[in-house]
Amino acid sequence: MEPEKLDRFQKYGESILRKIDSVPQQPSKQEDWVPASLDECLIHLREAAQKTVQLATSSVKIGVMGEFSSGKTLLLGSLIGYADALPISENPTTGNVTAIHLKPQEDFTTTQVGNFTVEYLTHDEVNECLRFMLGEANRRTIAAGLSSIPQEKLKAQNDILSWCEEAWNNSKNLELRYLLRELVSFLRAYNSYGAAMSGRRYDIDATTARDGLTLADQPMAIQTLNFEDLPPTNIRLPNAPQRLPAKLLQNSFPLIRRVNIEVKISKDIWDVSGKSGTSEFILLDFPGLGAANSGVRDTYLSLRELAEVQTILVLLNGKSPGSDRANKIFTMMQQQRPGQDLKDLILVGVGRFDQLPLESEGGERELDNLDEHNPLKESTVCQKLKVLQTTLDGASAFTSQKERILLLSPLLGLADLAKRSSKVKAGSPEFLANLDYPDYLDRSKRLQQKWGHLSERLLESDSRSHLGRQLSYFAQDGSISKLRELIQTHVATHGFKQLYEDTRRAANALHQQQDNLKNILAEIHNEGIPMAESQAFIDLRFAVETLDKTYRKFQKELGKEPLKDKRGITVSDVVKDELTYRILNWSQWTLLFNKANNGMISLTESKGAAGKLFDRKNKINSSLPTKSDDFYPAFEKTIKELEEFARDRLSQAVVDSLSKLSNQIAKERDRLREILNPEQEQDIQEKFGDEEADLFYKLLLGCDPNQWKEAIISEVSSKDKTSVPANMFPLARQDDKHNIGQIFDWAPERSQSNPRTANHQLLVLRLRDEITASASLHLVQYVSEVNQQVNAELEGILDQIVPCLQNISKKEALLRYIAAEESQINAEIPTWLQILLDIANFESNSI
Secondary structure, eight states, rough: OOOHHHHHHHHHHHHHHHHHHHHHGGGGOOOSOOOTTTHHHHHHHHHHHHHHHHTTTTEEEEEEEEBBSSSHHHHHHHTTTOOOSSOOOTTTOOOOOOEEEEEEESSSOOEEEEEEEEOOOOOOHHHHEEEEHHHHHHHHHHHHTTTOOOGGSSSSHHHHHHHHHHHHHHHOHHHHHHHHHHHHHHHHHHHHHHHTTOEEEEEEEEEHHHHHHHOOOOOOOOGGGGGGSSSSOOOOSSSSOOOOHHHHHHHGGGGGEEEEEEEEETTTTOOOSSSSSSEEEEEEOOOOOOOOTTTTHHHHHHHHTTTTTTTEEEEEEETEEEEEEEHHHHHHHHHTTTTGGGTTTTTEEETTTGGGGGGGGHHHHHHGGGGSSOOHHHHHHHHHHHHHHHHHHHHHTTTOOOGEEOEEEEHHHHHHHHHOOOSSOOSSSHHHHTTTSSSHOOOOOOOOHHHHHHHHHHHHHHHTOHHHHHHHHHHHHTTHHHHHHHHHIIIIIHHHHHHHHHHHHHHHHHHHHHHHHHHHHHHHHHTTTOOOHHHHHHHHHHHHHHHHHHHHHHHHHSSSOOOOOTTTBHHHHHHHHHHHHHHTHHHHHHHHTEETTTTTTOOOOHHHHHHHHHHHHHHHHOOOOOOGGGGGHHHHHHHHHHHHHHHHHHHHHHHHHHHHHHHHHHHHHHHHEEEETHHHHHHHHTTHHHHHHHHHHHHHHOOGGGGGHHOOOOHHHHHHOOOOOHHOOSSSOOSOOOOOOOOOSEEEEHHHOOEEEHHHHHHHHHHHHHHHHHHHEEEEEEHHHHHHHHHHHHHHHHHHHHHHHHHHHHOOOHHHHHHHSSSSOOOSSSSHHHHHHHHOOGGGGOO
16 A cells, blocks of 8 residues: 555656646746745745655665664675675764665575665755754764854854864863864864765765775874864865765765665575565664764764655674663654654664673673573563663663574674575675684674573573573574564555655645645735636646556556457457358358268268259369368468458457547546647747757547557558468368378268268368367457557557656646647746746545
8 A cells, every 4th residue: 555655656746746837936026016935935844845755756865874883784695695795994073975876686695785876965055964963063062161153253154163263272172172173173174075076976986885885093192183184175076076986975074975886685595575665675884983082073974864764773782781882872862853752663783792791791601501490481581681671671672572683703604604505605805704704703603602502491481482582592593584574564564654654744744834835825816916727728728637547557558458340359369259150150060060971971972853953063072071171261261251250349449448548548638639729839939949849749548549540450450460271270281292181071072082981070070170279379369469459559559648648748838838829927926926826726535
């Protein structure tokens, strides 16, 4: 149900956008009576329509958000089956939102990563990000004991940079200095590259992505740095570059909005096709948050993208459980989506669970001691392993459903994948060398076995134990397979529903903007400006839109059913019935059956008076058929007659089909006939141009499908191929290679040499069925081929008319000119004002 609703929302937004394109960007500059509020309203209206279309056409997005150093990037690598597909960095000060577009591939092969695209912040997004950073800077400034940022310092970038230098010199507060350094780098990058690169997209190769998106670590001794030691301003870029080299990518890094990556993943690793209701879904990797020096820009980018995700995977750091950083992340998410119960969207993973700090609990020995308890219960395990209880409590704060919590080890998952096939690589050679390094995974695998044994004990005591199942998944492959399944299930059951809800909210916002437009237009009307549409124009536009919808629906169904006659019977069935009737009425069958006695056919010559009276010599051969060639003349005659019969029925079916389509649009067809005047074509060409004249001509042809029948029938007839009955005849005949065809058992020459034969009457029936079946097969094929030709011709006509209807509906001025002969339009009313009235009154349920 959701896909159909999303499709309606898409058409709703697109309809509004098409109409806005016909309106000046700043109507207030067109007429002095237009209020400036209308300009702003149109900006918001366009943004709301674009947002609606964007959401309605987008894939389901899964946001992956976690504490810094929780193993998030490696987890993504394990999910897609290639460890270091994404740059793994321990630098928390810089990061990007990375959109991973998953594409399924059939064979069990190594995951392919490519098609890198870098998107830069637009000028508006830069200003929005700057305001966000300044707001955080003001908070940290006050926390550091300094005065809040003076408003006059926020007006120009140079003023902001001057304030940054002043604050740097007055405080060595770590958090403030981290942000000041980030703010300076952001502003200097914008000064150098903003004019040339803002809002642009660049495709880059894997090498450029690896070198340009991995930055050098920033100096950590930030308290000893002077302001002059911060990254300097680079040379200003005068024009947008054609390509993006790695060095420029590094220098412009602060201005990157998102990096898109296409990942082709084997279905044997993760089948991402079909189950979610979409052709693909997207993993959004948010920069690691929670570190003391995490980038504020990163937070802005993450929260901005978070507003459009339908499923959220929160990754906690199992290496340091109980941290309040996860709670800060949840608070930020909740503030970004007020009024929503985020817990319904969230899956929780405890990363690095194989590095859970058990030392404070007595180490692995305590795990071994748990084996002494019988029965072993969850409460006992949590009581003995307080660090495990703390970890589970922290995860439970994000979701009320325990089955959405998984204990993860990406390394164990990748190690399991590496064992499955030597041909499928689970990572780069460097990564795989680490996996094979002695003792590299010893502790993880040892704990994997112990947690697995613990899960077995728990499930023996209680088969419904959540902890038992969680540990069981971990013991299999670090819970990676289960996480893939959990994501897939959540996308199918909640993600698509959430995408619909997000789109519905965007559509409601668009409707609110329409209401604002109505209010502004009412103010204009109250000033004495008329805005009434002519009835002829309303009728013309409605007729064009109705034709468009009807023809598109007809085109979509084209080819799904064969041509039928007025009774609803397919032409192929009509032809088969007629063929059977005619073959059954061949005189040969009557002659043979009349000579049958007890199933045997005997041939006796007419003697005496009968022989003398009825002997016509060779004028008419009424003798009984004894060989295959005796049936061919009747077969040939029947095939030719049936082909003509089929042509006639097919032509009539085309007429009936077009007549039925014409009747569906009878009201619009008749109204268009009243409005359209063929003589207008020349005037339209002179006034508007060749394109508009061509649209008008196609509208004339498109208003009544009955006008297409002669062209379709003529074109199909010109491609008609006459059949060769000899090629269809199923029996052997005399030809250049054969002296004689098939001789039947009742023929004198056969009956004399073989007096005991099978039942002749049954042989005749089989012979009749064989001839009928062969002729039917070829004639049905002929009807099918003609049917396909008819569909192709209809498709070709609609390919001309449907785009014409869609284009002409956008040309409001042309529509008004066509309708002008039926009504007198007030020339003082601007066309764009009438279009705005149409936008304000447009209803989404009219689609």
